[in-house]
Amino acid sequence: MSVHTLTVDGVEVAVPAGASLLDAVRAAGADLPTLCHLDGLTPVGACRLCLVELEGSGRLQPACATAAAEGMAVLTQTPQLQEWRRMAVELFFAEGNHVCAFCVANGNCELQDVAVAVGMDHSRFPYQYPNRRVDASHPQFAIDHHRCILCTRCVRVCDEIEGAHVWDVANRGAECSIIAGLDQPWGEVAACTSCGKCVDVCPTGAIFRKDDTTAEKEAHRERPQLLRAARDQHQWLNQ
Amino acid sequence: MTSSTSSSPAGSPPRLRFATVWLAGCSGCHMSFLDLDEWLFELAKHVDVVFSPVASDVKEFPEGVDVCLVEGAVANADNLELALQLRERSRLVVSFGDCAVTANVPGLRNLWAHVDGGSRQSVLDRGYLELADTGAQHPHAPGIVPELLERVLPLHEVIPVDLYLPGCPPPAERIRDAIEPLLRGETPAMEGTAMLKFG
Numbered sequence: 501m502s503v504h505t506l507t508v509d510g511v512e513v514a515v516p517a518g519a520s521l522l523d524a525v526r527a528a529g530a531d532l533p534t535l536c537h538l539d540g541l542t543p544v545g546a547c548r549l550c551l552v553e554l555e556g557s558g559r560l561q562p563a564c565a566t567a568a569a570e571g572m573a574v575l576t577q578t579p580q581l582q583e584w585r586r587m588a589v590e591l592f593f594a595e596g597n598h599v600c601a602f603c604v605a606n607g608n609c610e611l612q613d614v615a616v617a618v619g620m621d622h623s624r625f626p627y628q629y630p631n632r633r634v635d636a637s638h639p640q641f642a643i644d645h646h647r648c649i650l651c652t653r654c655v656r657v658c659d660e661i662e663g664a665h666v667w668d669v670a671n672r673g674a675e676c677s678i679i680a681g682l683d684q685p686w687g688e689v690a691a692c693t694s695c696g697k698c699v700d701v702c703p704t705g706a707i708f709r710k711d712d713t714t715a716e717k718e719a720h721r722e723r724p725q726l727l728r729a730a731r732d733q734h735q736w737l738n739q
Numbered sequence: 740m741t742s743s744t745s746s747s748p749a750g751s752p753p754r755l756r757f758a759t760v761w762l763a764g765c766s767g768c769h770m771s772f773l774d775l776d777e778w779l780f781e782l783a784k785h786v787d788v789v790f791s792p793v794a795s796d797v798k799e800f801p802e803g804v805d806v807c808l809v810e811g812a813v814a815n816a817d818n819l820e821l822a823l824q825l826r827e828r829s830r831l832v833v834s835f836g837d838c839a840v841t842a843n844v845p846g847l848r849n850l851w852a853h854v855d856g857g858s859r860q861s862v863l864d865r866g867y868l869e870l871a872d873t874g875a876q877h878p879h880a881p882g883i884v885p886e887l888l889e890r891v892l893p894l895h896e897v898i899p900v901d902l903y904l905p906g907c908p909p910p911a912e913r914i915r916d917a918i919e920p921l922l923r924g925e926t927p928a929m930e931g932t933a934m935l936k937f938g
Binding site for chain 2: 593597599600601602603606607612615616619620621622623626627629631715
């Protein structure tokens with residue numbers, strides 16, 4: 501197995517070829533905030549929270565979707581990066597309708613957690629209050645688009661792990677949204693197996709079980725990784 | 740502490756002139772403040788409460804306030820007037836709780852800004868006409884019932900804010916840990932889940 505050696509904030513690490521910069525950052529014992537990334541799913545680099553700086557290039561790269569290469573010098577915590585990360589989180593809050601106080605995911609929300617991690621005590625950007633929908637047509641689950649950050653974890657888990665591809669992304673800019681089937685009510689999409697994986701991986705309270713109310717959501721965001729390990733490496737939980 | 744006027748024992752820091760204000764919120768932040776229980780006696784050694792809905796009967800916001808905690812969003816003409824006044828008369832303004840920091844629940848009517856008549860008309864129609872059992876009518880008492888603003892605003896979109904204390908409500912310990920350094924003229928470190936979490 502070939503190995504790449506690089507530095508993360510001055511710490512030297514060796515990672516197997518094919519590893520991402522995020523893998524290298526974690527191997528160096530550092531941590532980066534992430535929202536769209538989930539171990540077990542294909543990276544997309546959508547949320548921009550894991551942006552890092554490659555010394556010498558001045559360019560920013562999403563660590564989750566960039567391959568580690570020999571000799572790279574990665575900076576993860578420059579003042580500028582910290583400032584931009586906080587700005588990105590403020591924009592997430594301003595862009596949707598995120599009201600932690602009565603959210604189903606209060607206390608179990610990755611957006612809420614990254615706000616703490618980046619030190620967000622308020623948003624400098626005025627909240628937009630976009631006009632979005634709630635689709636409660638599925639018998640067990642519902643999707644509240646007000647709380648969606650378009651991370652596409654639901655799209656990827658349904659396609660890559662469950663193989664049903666119920667979810668997709670429609671439109672662009674402020675109109676961009678997650679859709680079920682051919683932009684149908686979720687409950688009418690015959691391809692949905694009601695497996696609940698999209699509920700498990702949603703970082704916020706956007707997709708939830710109907711019988712959960714404020715602060716009752718229990719997410720199981722480790723499941724794609726477990727399923728991936730079971731399928732690819734035949735490693736099972738009971739072994 | 741520039742504007743303290745009360746006498747204090749020799750050698751101890753001057754007493755702060757302390758105020759709390761209740762704008763468009765549920766008073767939950769003030770209830771959480773009262774949850775400080777016996778620490779309130781400690782606080783009373785260091786401050787004079789010169790304006791507060793839960794600790795004084797003063798109607799006019801006084802001059803020369805050192806620290807002012809503001810609960811609630813800015814939702815009506817009275818909120819706006821008091822916000823501007825307290826900023827003018829306070830050295831340090833604290834956005835106290837999620838409604839002040841984000842507009843939170845009172846700000847939900849901003850979601851109706853895009854419909855005909857706007858958020859103000861929508862919330863009044865819903866509250867006084869659509870949900871009325873009998874005698875549906877809009878309240879009309881000019882000069883007595885304050886007019887709603889079209890958009891509910893977080894405090895920092897109306898006046899400069901010096902410190903943000905999020906939470907719905909902020910737990911009593913968070914309030915204490917934010918206020919205690921202020922009594923010594925220091926700025927609290929607002930970081931980590933204990934001090935920052937929304938909701």
